[in-house]
Amino acid sequence: MTEPLSRTTAAEELVYDLSRYVEYAESSGNPNAVSRMGATGLMGIMPNTGMTPGYQVSPISPRDLMNPEKNLRFGREYLGAMLDKYGNVDHALAAYNWGPGNVDKWISQGSRLSKLPQATKDYVDGWKDVGKHAVPKKWQSWEERN
Numbered sequence: 001m002t003e004p005l006s007r008t009t010a011a012e013e014l015v016y017d018l019s020r021y022v023e024y025a026e027s028s029g030n031p032n033a034v035s036r037m038g039a040t041g042l043m044g045i046m047p048n049t050g051m052t053p054g055y056q057v058s059p060i061s062p063r064d065l066m067n068p069e070k071n072l073r074f075g076r077e078y079l080g081a082m083l084d085k086y087g088n089v090d091h092a093l094a095a096y097n098w099g100p101g102n103v104d105k106w107i108s109q110g111s112r113l114s115k116l117p118q119a120t121k122d123y124v125d126g127w128k129d130v131g132k133h134a135v136p137k138k139w140q141s142w143e144e145r146n
Contacts, residue, residue, distance in 0.1 A: 015080045018089065019043065019072070021127050022079060022096065031068040040065040043075025049099075050074060055081035090124050097123040 026044025027033035034040050038047060040062075050060040053074075060074040082092035085100065091111075095103040098120040106115060113121060 011080070011083070014089075015076055015083065018079055018083075018093070018127065019076045022075060022093075023072070025123060025126055031071065032066055041071035041075075042068055043071050043079075045071060045074060045078075049078070053078055053081075055085060055100075057081050089127065093124045093127055094120050 022044070023029060023042050026035070026039060027042050029042065031042050033042070033044070035044060039045060040047065040050075045060065045065055047062045047065065050062065050065060053059055055078070057074070057077045060070055064070040079092065079096055082095045082100065083089070086092045086095060086103070091103055091107070094106070094116065098117060109115065116124070
């Protein structure tokens with residue numbers, strides 16, 4: 001008989017699955033990606049967020065944003081912190097994309113989906129519509145390729 005997943009293991013698996021989606025959505029697996037807004041590396045980390053993340057997340061220096069291992073570590077830790085804070089995948093992804101301050105304000109104003117910026121709504125819907133299968137099966141994360 002298989003042991004049921006512990007809460008920690010299930011949470012870690014959720015963070016891993018979400019991080020694969022975030023990596024795909026943010027960079028398509030390119031460790032040198034930089035968005036027009038300045039989100040950097042595999043997990044699309046904004047430099048200011050990396051330096052002062054809060055939520056008991058260890059910072060990442062701007063020079064390490066292009067380091068795939070460090071970028072993934074930070075991105076997963078930050079994503080896990082957003083899941084802990086909100087207890088809700090949609091809100092956690094919105095916070096990862098739009099920032100927790102914006103999401104807190106949005107929640108305080110009734111959290112109507114129509115009030116999310118379209119880019120954030122699309123980001124959340126990318127996961128929500130098809131779950132972890134939002135990442136094409138043929139696509140491999142940077143870790144799987146290296």
